[in-house]
Amino acid sequence: MRYRLLPASDLNVSVLCLGTMTFGEQNTEAEGHAQLDRALAAGVNFIDTAEMYPVPAKAETQGATERIVGSWLARQPRDSVVLASKVAGPQRGMAWMRGGPQFTAEQIVAACEASLTRLRTDYLDLYQLHWPARHVPMFGETYFDPSREPDMVPSVYEQLEALDQLVRAGKVRHVGLSNETPWGVMEFLRVARENNLPRPVTIQNVCNLLHRGFEHGLTEVCHREQVALLAYSPLAFGLLTAKYQDDAASDGRMTRFPGFGARYAKPYVQAAIADYAALARANGLTPAQLALAWLNSRWYMGSVIIGATTMAQLEENLGSLAVTITPELDAAIEAIHARSPNPAL
Template identity: 45%
Template sequence: MRMRPLGRTGLEVSELCLGTMTFGTQTPPEDAHAQMERARKAGVNFLDTAEMYPVNPVRAETVGRSEEIIGDWFAKTGRRGEWIVATKHSGEGLKAVRDGAPISSKTIPETVEGSLRRLRTDVIDLYQFHWPNRGSYMFRQNWRYDPSGQDRAETIAHMEDALEALERQVEKGNIRFFGLSNESAWGTCQWLRLAEERGRPRVQTIQNEYSLLCRLYDTDLAELSANEDVHLLPFSPLGAGFLTGKYQGGAVPEGSRMSLNAGMGGRKSPRVFEAVAAYLEIASRFGLDPVQMALAWAARRPFVASAIFGATTLAQLEHALGAAEVTLSDELLEAIDEAHRDHPMPY
């Protein structure tokens, strides 16, 4: 398993990160614990969760359950030290969590304490803001994104307030490092600027959607990553499951995400299936498994620290772990870029 630096933290993380958003709904606790065991055996040392997990769907009665399941494994095994743990503070608008309260110096202490309690740990290695208070162009909002109504002064004041609260959490030893999620280049630059000017915790990572089907990160944010060592943690590197090929030809496997969310969060369209067909053909042409090809491609991008993948079952996890052994030739990468030009941003 290749290891990569995590921002400027000094930590080294595995190029694959175990995502846990199904722990507690599609993946029962015993299966989740088996996944953690198998992933560690394969060399994965990084896991990602969030206070709002599990998903599909997010419900008030299950908020925090994924963290609890992870914490139960730590308590049972005594092996918390083997993992670098990332979790997230939900942002404004999610009614299931604190009735949709925004990120602020008021909510940060209580959310950190809640995650520490559920994870049964003394410290969170990477604490992330799940999405900006001001909104985001992620989640398929990019097509009609309009930031013209934003209040810059309000945003900067919020950032200063949040960074001060984060610093207090670092001083208490509750969190080690800070990351963002679903952020923009401008937003990340402001977090970096304010942290440097005021000596506050520095942004180390950005967790945004990124895959063969969603390459929004490739321009301004990639340049930011290269110059500021703020590394990407791609989520949905398999395109929410589309890149497995399991939905081609109108198929909807029982228990799959599409069986629970027919529109796939706005991702489902005829163009997606055409793009997936192109990548499946490339995988076949080069003698690769499409899941492993897509995961390895996302993990090996120069601005990526670790690609976050989730598995409903242990068999799916085993399959995905094979990405660590995949070699990406120059010819393969050229074919992928050609397919991207033919099928840009299909959702």
């Protein structure tokens, strides 16, 4: 396993992070524990979860993922794991969570304390705002629309002040953002700097062969400001494994939950997947290994968040660590990208 010290922090994390959003929905507690054990044995020391998991989010399962991670964490040396979680922001249809999640100071603190209880730990190494309180295009949307701004948006200062309470109390070591924009990252950094509040050290955004939007502005911001990317959805909800092209009825989120993954239902996605899969197989790789190895070869990468529902999938993901993206292979990937740039953006 390779490790990276995330800039502006003391977090030394494995280049693969185990995502857990299937635990409690597609995976049982025993299966979740087996994945965590195998990942830890392979050298993965970075675990990511969230208060709203598993997905799809619903009242009857909310928090189950953290409870599963917590029952596993209780038998581990706490300092052997870098543990990250996320607080849910404003979202319609989630009144069952805190009466409708908001990024008020009171809600952020309460959400963190509830996560700590479920996770059976006294502190989080990284606590992230799951998505912005203001309107931004995300989860399949493309364009910013100021007319969709909510009536009440907690200020960046209020959000950071709440996170500061948690840091000063020893409940959070570092803070991060997720699904953010260049403006959002810069604004959080400005307010943190001017008010001596915790600065975000990470950003968890979608990044994969079908969606390279992070490269359109956030790479420069994060490089110059020392904010590390934690790439989620590296396999595009499993689409980049090509399993749905091999078998349209293959089990996974795209078949279990109709309408899930809107960004991957766009017109040119399937052709790009076929091209990347053909390239992988021509080089003796699985499509998943090509996609993961490419991400981890990017100069701007902090850690890649993998997710699996079976042990075989987890082993395949871990196998990507042995793959080298040669200059020739990188050029072939870029040729496909030039023909079909960001089809899921």
